[in-house]
Amino acid sequence: MSEEILVNITPMETRVALVDNGATQDVYIERAVGRGIVGNIYVGKVVRVLPGMQAAFVDIGVERTSFLHVKDILLPGDEGRDDRERPAQSITDHLHEGKKVIVQVTKDPLGTKGARLTTQLSVSTRFLVLMPQTDHVGVSQLIEDSAERERLQAILADGLAAEDMTDAGGFILRTAAEGVSTDELVADLRFLKRLWAAVSARAENADAGELLYEDLPLHLRTVRDLARAAVTRIYVDSREGFAAMRRFCEDYVPQVAGLLQHYSGERPLFELHGVEDEIQRALQRKVELKSGGYLIVDQTEAMTTIDVNTGSFVGRRNQAETILKTNLEAASALARQLRVRNLGGIIIVDFIDMADAEHRRQVQRTLEKAMQRDPARNQITGVSELGLIEMTRKRTRESLERLLCEDCPVCDGRGSLKTAETVCYEIFREIIRDARAYENDNLLVLAAQPVVDRLVDEESSNLADLEEFTAKTISFRAEPSYSQEHFDIILL
Numbered sequence: 001m002s003e004e005i006l007v008n009i010t011p012m013e014t015r016v017a018l019v020d021n022g023a024t025q026d027v028y029i030e031r032a033v034g035r036g037i038v039g040n041i042y043v044g045k046v047v048r049v050l051p052g053m054q055a056a057f058v059d060i061g062v063e064r065t066s067f068l069h070v071k072d073i074l075l076p077g078d079e080g081r082d083d084r085e086r087p088a089q090s091i092t093d094h095l096h097e098g099k100k101v102i103v104q105v106t107k108d109p110l111g112t113k114g115a116r117l118t119t120q121l122s123v124s125t126r127f128l129v130l131m132p133q134t135d136h137v138g139v140s141q142l143i144e145d146s147a148e149r150e151r152l153q154a155i156l157a158d159g160l161a162a163e164d165m166t167d168a169g170g171f172i173l174r175t176a177a178e179g180v181s182t183d184e185l186v187a188d189l190r191f192l193k194r195l196w197a198a199v200s201a202r203a204e205n206a207d208a209g210e211l212l213y214e215d216l217p218l219h220l221r222t223v224r225d226l227a228r229a230a231v232t233r234i235y236v237d238s239r240e241g242f243a244a245m246r247r248f249c250e251d252y253v254p255q256v257a258g259l260l261q262h263y264s265g266e267r268p269l270f271e272l273h274g275v276e277d278e279i280q281r282a283l284q285r286k287v288e289l290k291s292g293g294y295l296i297v298d299q300t301e302a303m304t305t306i307d308v309n310t311g312s313f314v315g316r317r318n319q320a321e322t323i324l325k326t327n328l329e330a331a332s333a334l335a336r337q338l339r340v341r342n343l344g345g346i347i348i349v350d351f352i353d354m355a356d357a358e359h360r361r362q363v364q365r366t367l368e369k370a371m372q373r374d375p376a377r378n379q380i381t382g383v384s385e386l387g388l389i390e391m392t393r394k395r396t397r398e399s400l401e402r403l404l405c406e407d408c409p410v411c412d413g414r415g416s417l418k419t420a421e422t423v424c425y426e427i428f429r430e431i432i433r434d435a436r437a438y439e440n441d442n443l444l445v446l447a448a449q450p451v452v453d454r455l456v457d458e459e460s461s462n463l464a465d466l467e468e469f470t471a472k473t474i475s476f477r478a479e480p481s482y483s484q485e486h487f488d489i490i491l492l
């Protein structure tokens with residue numbers, strides 16, 4: 001497995017793509033206007049408490065008020081205890097309107113929803129996460145070697161004692177810490193000590209809505225979080241961005257500095273590696289499979305649905321094998337599409353019906369294996385009685401479509417338009433209403449060209465009957481600026 005990270009930096013936005021053996025796996029986009037706020041720490045002010053929802057709305061100084069649920073409020077003894085073991089609490093026991101509270105953003109605003117908050121604060125380096133309000137010490141579950149886990153915990157304990165940080169709080173050793181030296185971990189500890197001291201000092205005199213800590217910009221988060229062991233190169237197409245990333249690496253992650261490479265070619269970096277085409281395909285509903293089958297991806301407010309179809313693929317043996325092969329290919333393809341499109345929440349996959357139970361198990365195992373490489377937490381159920389697979393994928397930022405697109409002003413996001421025939425009959429009904437309400441002899445209908453064409457052609461006999469019924473003369477004029485659903489009736 002050979003992974004490369006491509007970093008495209010312009011004054012307006014930064015884009016990062018993770019490419020695995022030539023195939024785009026993840027795309028991250030951060031714009032200078034409207035940067036993501038996940039990880040930021042604010043002094044918030046409670047503006048409304050909702051006992052019925054066990055939640056509160058908190059003003060953190062951004063456009064929309066943010067959401068804080070009672071289960072995201074850190075209570076004494078919470079470390080190491082899951083939600084099922086937590087005693088029942090009321091939001092009114094902890095918050096009231098006007099109260100100042102220090103919070104951290106866990107989810108960016110999505111659609112019409114505000115950001116999601118927590119009072120359990122944390123700050124990160126490449127190898128460590130500091131949780132100053134707890135005393136829990138853990139190791140990433142992705143580090144499976146028990147000897148390595150023990151080694152890292154021993155190094156951390158010695159480092160905390162040496163740096164007089166035994167009361168600094170809890171720590172999590174991140175996946176990137178596997179195999180690192182004592183000096184590297186201790187350097188991260190010292191940095192976290194300085195960072196949290198600065199945040200704490202700023203919080204003492206801060207006003208509501210003030211930003212206490214801001215996470216790194218995307219290009220620097222890339223070398224901190226994405227440069228894992230499988231990454232062989234990090235290409236950067238901006239000289240200034242390359243210099244900033246190299247300085248950051250030299251100070252905090254020197255082992256990554258050797259991966260950085262400035263790209264100065266004439267052809268755009270994303271175009272050269274096919275990422276631009278991949279982004280364009282990720283904005284389409286239809287995903288073509290190599291066999292000739294295809295997926296249809298529909299993203300809605302409530303969930304994402306994915307429909308699998310054989311398309312032009314007819315197979316070579318029998319129908320059951322054709323369906324199995326299409327479903328197996330679709331399972332691998334949709335796992336990558338979820339990452340590229342950054343689709344989260346509830347996801348329903350409608351595979352082609354399979355009568356053989358073993359075939360259904362094969363498809364589910366293939367999907368589970370493909371999703372294991374996804375860094376976002378996900379959960380997959382078995383095949384339901386209706387042949388559907390239900391799954392969830394954690395969502396912390398806007399999907400690619402919601403980030404790059406907006407609802408169509410013509411169809412208002414429905415994805416379809418009324419037919420010219422439907423609009424003609426709406427016009428007829430409106431003419432009848434106007435004829436009964438007003439005493440005038442002539443009407444002028446303004447409509448789109450396809451509607452006018454149908455009125456004077458296919459609907460001409462109906463139009464003649466309408467003129468006779470209303471005793472009015474009806475004329476038409478095509479308006480180039482009108483959408484197919486838009487029309488006006490003017491009384492002359």
